[in-house]
Amino acid sequence: MRDYRDAKAMAHTARVFLGNHGLKITNSQSLELIATALGVADWNTLAAKIRGEVSSARTEAATPPAATINAGIRPRVPRFSSELERTFQRALAHADARKHQYTTCEHLLLALTDDPNASKAMHGCRVDLTALKKSLTDYIDNDLRSIVVETGISMGGSRPTAAFQRVMQRAEAHAEQMGQQEVTGENVLVVIFAERLSPAVRKLYGQNMSAEDAANFIERVIVKRNGAAGP
Structure with a gap:
């Protein structure tokens, strides 16, 4: 269960939740909201209080034996990497540019084709990125016309779908399970298959x-060969 030490993670969750319900707030506003x-x-x-507790905990941990030091330490919630933040922004930009009311998993996957971590994984799984980009672009331009809003939509106006939000939450959980400090495009690529x-x-x-295939490459670095996964 989260407490005030997880304030940044709580702020991120609040920002995502509000955005999914049509209310866009900045990172700073979400932090002030949680405070x-x-x-x-x-x-x-609040930040000073958190820093003070962390500093105090480090001082106290300097003297006990190793077994005591490791006992009861809470794992840190992974944060989104800078590359993944840019990928999310590209996904939203793909939707905004087309005046789409919603940002879907298709916008997200298109953005992932230019994500350094996700594209590397797809390449390792023998995905033709050029063909995938074209297929996704054609789908977004032609099959998502029903979510175009001719008036009233502006840059930053597109809202992530519930599926998009679920993928983000699963990616964070996957990174935490893997013991990572950052959530990357690779984590997103693994969990998107749940949709x-x-x-x-x-x-x-x-x-x-x-x-x-995605899990083999990302979790065990197994490259797919000749249509099948292999070492």
């Missing part, structure tokens, strides 16, 4: 890439 919810005057005060009804996933299957 207020926790009964602290402002984010700077089985998504056209994005069908297009990956169309490239003969499966969830098992």
Whole structure:
């Protein structure tokens, strides 16, 4: 269960939740919101309290034996890498540029083709990135016309779908399970397969890439050869 020490993670969750319900707030606003919810005057005060506790904990941990040092230490919630943040922004930009009301898993997968970590994994799974980009672009331009909003949409106005949000949450959980300090495009690529009804996933299957292929490459660095996974 999260407490005030997880304030940044809580702020991120709040920002995503509000954005999914049509209310866009900045990172700073989400931090101030969490500080207020926790009964602290402002984010700077809460941040100082967190830093003070971390410093105190480090001092106390300097003297006990190793077994005591390792006992009860809470794992840190992975943060999104700078590359993945840019990938999310590209996905939103793909939707905004087309005046789409929603940002879907297809926008996300298209953005992942230019993500350094995810594209490396797809290449390792023998995905033709050029063909995948074209297929996704054609789908987004032609099959998603129903979510175009001719008026009232502006840059930053597109909202991630529930499926998009689920992928983000699963990616964070996958990174934490893997013991990573950062969530990357590779984590997103593994967990996107859970959205089985998504056209994005069908297009990956169309490239003969499966969830098992993604996990083999990302978790065990097994490169797919001749249509099958192999060492």
